[in-house]
Amino acid sequence: MVSSETIQAIQARFPSAEITEFRKQFRVCVPREIVHDVLRFLKDECGFTLIIDITCVDYLYYPKAKDRFGVVYIVGRPENADRLIVKTFVNDPEPTLPTVTDLWEGARWLEREVWDMFGIRFEGHANLRRILLPEDFQDHPLRKDYPLQGRGERHNIPVVTRDMG
Amino acid sequence: MTRMTDLPDNVVITKLDALVNWCRKNSLWPMPFATACCGIELMATGASRHDIARFGAEVFRFSPRQCDLMIVAGRVVMKMMPVLQRIWLQMHEPKWCISMGACASTGGVFDTYAVVQGIDRFIPVDMYVPGCPPRPEQLLQAIIDLQEKIQREGSAWGKDVERRPHQPPRALLADPKNPRLLVAGPPIFAQDEAANKWDTGKRGESPDS
Amino acid sequence: MPLQRSELSQATDEVQEYLWTMNFGPQHPATHTTLRLILKLEGERVVDADCDIGYLHSGFEKLAEHLNYNQYVTITDRMNYVSPMANNVAWHLAVEKLMGLEVPPRCQYLRVIVAELARIADHLVCNAAVGLDTGAFTFFMYAFNPREMIYDIFEALCGARFTNSYTRVGGLMYDASPKAIELIREFLRKMPRALDDMDRLLTRNRVFVDRTKGIGVLTKEEAINRGVTGPIARASGVTRDLRKDEPYLAYSDFDFQVCCAQGGDCYARYLVRMAEMRESLKIIHQAVENLPSGPVHVDVGQRAIIPDKWQVHSTIEGLITHFEIIMQNRGFEVPCEEVYCATESPNGELGFYIVGDGSPYAYRARCRPPSFVHFALFPHLIRGHMLGDVVAVLGSLNIIAAELDR
Numbered sequence: 001m002v003s004s005e006t007i008q009a010i011q012a013r014f015p016s017a018e019i020t021e022f023r024k025q026f027r028v029c030v031p032r033e034i035v036h037d038v039l040r041f042l043k044d045e046c047g048f049t050l051i052i053d054i055t056c057v058d059y060l061y062y063p064k065a066k067d068r069f070g071v072v073y074i075v076g077r078p079e080n081a082d083r084l085i086v087k088t089f090v091n092d093p094e095p096t097l098p099t100v101t102d103l104w105e106g107a108r109w110l111e112r113e114v115w116d117m118f119g120i121r122f123e124g125h126a127n128l129r130r131i132l133l134p135e136d137f138q139d140h141p142l143r144k145d146y147p148l149q150g151r152g153e154r155h156n157i158p159v160v161t162r163d164m165g
Numbered sequence: 166m167t168r169m170t171d172l173p174d175n176v177v178i179t180k181l182d183a184l185v186n187w188c189r190k191n192s193l194w195p196m197p198f199a200t201a202c203c204g205i206e207l208m209a210t211g212a213s214r215h216d217i218a219r220f221g222a223e224v225f226r227f228s229p230r231q232c233d234l235m236i237v238a239g240r241v242v243m244k245m246m247p248v249l250q251r252i253w254l255q256m257h258e259p260k261w262c263i264s265m266g267a268c269a270s271t272g273g274v275f276d277t278y279a280v281v282q283g284i285d286r287f288i289p290v291d292m293y294v295p296g297c298p299p300r301p302e303q304l305l306q307a308i309i310d311l312q313e314k315i316q317r318e319g320s321a322w323g324k325d326v327e328r329r330p331h332q333p334p335r336a337l338l339a340d341p342k343n344p345r346l347l348v349a350g351p352p353i354f355a356q357d358e359a360a361n362k363w364d365t366g367k368r369g370e371s372p373d374s
Numbered sequence: 375m376p377l378q379r380s381e382l383s384q385a386t387d388e389v390q391e392y393l394w395t396m397n398f399g400p401q402h403p404a405t406h407t408t409l410r411l412i413l414k415l416e417g418e419r420v421v422d423a424d425c426d427i428g429y430l431h432s433g434f435e436k437l438a439e440h441l442n443y444n445q446y447v448t449i450t451d452r453m454n455y456v457s458p459m460a461n462n463v464a465w466h467l468a469v470e471k472l473m474g475l476e477v478p479p480r481c482q483y484l485r486v487i488v489a490e491l492a493r494i495a496d497h498l499v500c501n502a503a504v505g506l507d508t509g510a511f512t513f514f515m516y517a518f519n520p521r522e523m524i525y526d527i528f529e530a531l532c533g534a535r536f537t538n539s540y541t542r543v544g545g546l547m548y549d550a551s552p553k554a555i556e557l558i559r560e561f562l563r564k565m566p567r568a569l570d571d572m573d574r575l576l577t578r579n580r581v582f583v584d585r586t587k588g589i590g591v592l593t594k595e596e597a598i599n600r601g602v603t604g605p606i607a608r609a610s611g612v613t614r615d616l617r618k619d620e621p622y623l624a625y626s627d628f629d630f631q632v633c634c635a636q637g638g639d640c641y642a643r644y645l646v647r648m649a650e651m652r653e654s655l656k657i658i659h660q661a662v663e664n665l666p667s668g669p670v671h672v673d674v675g676q677r678a679i680i681p682d683k684w685q686v687h688s689t690i691e692g693l694i695t696h697f698e699i700i701m702q703n704r705g706f707e708v709p710c711e712e713v714y715c716a717t718e719s720p721n722g723e724l725g726f727y728i729v730g731d732g733s734p735y736a737y738r739a740r741c742r743p744p745s746f747v748h749f750a751l752f753p754h755l756i757r758g759h760m761l762g763d764v765v766a767v768l769g770s771l772n773i774i775a776a777e778l779d780r
């Protein structure tokens with residue numbers, strides 16, 4: 001559980017941040033322009049030196065959602081279980097965010113996965129390739145408008161028969 | 166003239182084919198293509214309690230050149246399928262394939278964009294083992310059944326391999342330049358009628374029929 | 375489609391001309407799962423490595439959006455298939471946090487027991503794999519024997535060997551039978567001896583120590599910077615253990631220690647895992663001896679569990695609850711909220727980020743897979759080592775492909 005002093009420090013430093021709480025978990029919602037500054041502040045001055053996760057949610061069909069993609073950063077303290085959720089929103093077309101790989105090495109693959117699954121570009125990432133899907137895959141499958149069964153990619157493989165080998 | 170009954174006790178008269186098949190079936194060398202959870206049960210089958218060696222199939226080899234039985238244990242996804250095919254092509258005849266588990270046989274619980282809905286769509290399969298995961302006993306049963314199948318068919322000189330009807334593979338027909346190369350054609354999307362038809366019909370066209 | 379050529383293999387620099395490129399996997403006995411490495415070698419020395427993953431990517435997270443909170447537990451089984459119980463517990467803990475349910479003590483204790491059994495099973499496999507890859511085949515056999523005992527316990531608890539799906543929203547599938555408790559007690563009696571045997575076989579084995587000591591060293595700073603958790607981080611001196619720092623379930627009731635080491639190399643990881651198994655045995659022992667009585671799921675009135683059959687057949691509340699939960703358009707009451715909930719799985723921090731939208735299906739269920747984060751370490755750890763050390767480092771990271779790729 002993050003102490004209230006930390007929360008106040010964040011609020012004082014970034015007045016535009018919206019801080020909410022649910023089940024004893026604090027979430028800091030910030031505009032996308034300052035998300036890098038907020039994360040740097042958390043890392044350098046509040047001791048959240050552990051990047052736990054970077055993920056994304058596609059709010060296309062979510063009730064009362066205003067923006068399409070919410071990118072979620074979860075940071076933690078390595079000496080105890082404190083963690084903080086930082087969230088920001090981006091929109092089509094060309095959803096982009098600054099990379100945080102300059103702060104954490106561990107963010108490399110996490111950002112690549114978000115690019116692969118949601119198509120959100122991280123500017124400044126050294127090697128933003130697909131990570132889980134084949135390089136010639138055309139879509140971003142965790143977007144809500146992509147069907148569960150796919151668009152036929154799983155059948156697009158040549159067949160090998162008995163007389164070939 | 167020698168009557169059959171005059172043969173000494175330790176002489177057996179049989180067909181050469183039957184003898185060869187008998188040898189083949191009792192010395193299967195499996196190639197464990199273990200991708201997911203079923204691979205753990207495959208390991209358990211090889212370990213001491215279930216002991217696959219009782220059926221002469223304990224020599225797991227990881228080089229496809231040395232194996233004649235491929236056990237595909239676990240789901241195969243579209244990124245893995247070309248690898249599986251290449252390994253299958255590297256194995257020498259006579260060779261057999263067991264598809265172990267619901268995922269390898271039908272896609273199982275994973276009816277998603279990435280998982281191949283049954284490896285038999287893309288490579289030949291001899292035995293299917295149901296279950297998620299199959300118990301080791303089930304895999305052993307499949308090996309016993311496969312042994313029966315081996316005993317029934319096949320010949321010493323591989324005539325049956327030559328006699329197989331030539332089936333041109335479907336997807337490669339479109340690519341006359343390199344008919345034996347494992348490359349995907351241009352992506353087929355669901356708007357394309359042909360891609361949708363693949364999903365539902367034509368499962369009967371089993372490669373080794 | 376052709377196998378992807380990596381950028382590494384296309385290096386044309388004159389400086390790199392004498393370097394070799396070696397492909398390792400995706401189907402290779404020493405990877406144990408399906409992952410692919412592209413190593414750049416200078417003689418026997420690994421200059422650089424590139425990881426190519428996704429050979430088992432089967433769309434778990436997309437599937438989560440189409441299955442309800444109880445159905446998805448079957449998919450979590452298949453995520454880390456070496457320790458499925460730990461995943462079950464982690465998933466339903468997150469769901470219960472989202473719904474605001476508190477499970478009764480007996481359920482908490484049983485969940486602790488199965489999670490710790492899963493931890494032992496996982497560490498056994500991991501250490502066995504390290505042993506196998508470094509040439510200790512007997513050790514592998516010794517380690518796999520107790521695993522069968524754990525399978526027997528799970529079978530007695532829920533009927534399946536390792537795709538258990540034992541937990542439910544707000545409780546468990548079944549209560550533990552006396553037979554299962556008896557099996558657990560027997561396991562507790564036999565396991566310390568098996569561990570001693572394993573210790574004697576390998577811990578001071580010259581060959582093993584030479585092949586793992588000083589190999590793949592991860593410093594504390596690097597571990598934190600790269601987001602490493604679990605036994606790998608603890609082997610580097612990070613004392614983070616969610617069971618102590620944020621006691622979920624009933625972990626605050628038990629007396630156990632967090633196992634740490636300083637070395638940060640493969641040997642330290644092996645030692646941490648061995649020590650953790652003993653601590654887990656301690657926890658299981660305390661949990662079994664103090665197992666509270668009572669129900670194993672929340673009250674039927676909370677609309678979270680399917681009531682017993684006799685309740686459905688003989689009481690009107692039971693019938694209504696059953697109906698409410700089973701019907702497609704009813705189901706659980708879930709707030710339109712988001713939570714992140716993590717547990718200390720055998721591999722590290724296993725967390726679920728769930729977005730609820732009021733329906734019984736998760737709007738999004740992200741899994742934070744420890745293997746994914748740990749595998750990203752690999753190029754960093756192997757740089758400068760020999761080709762033969764690749765398997766030792768890989769084994770000590772304990773990469774489970776299904777969790778890596780999901």
Ligand code: SF4
Nearest residue numbers: 202239266267268297
């Ligand atoms: S059939 Fe079941 S156990 Fe086997 S790979 Fe598929 S999900 Fe895993």
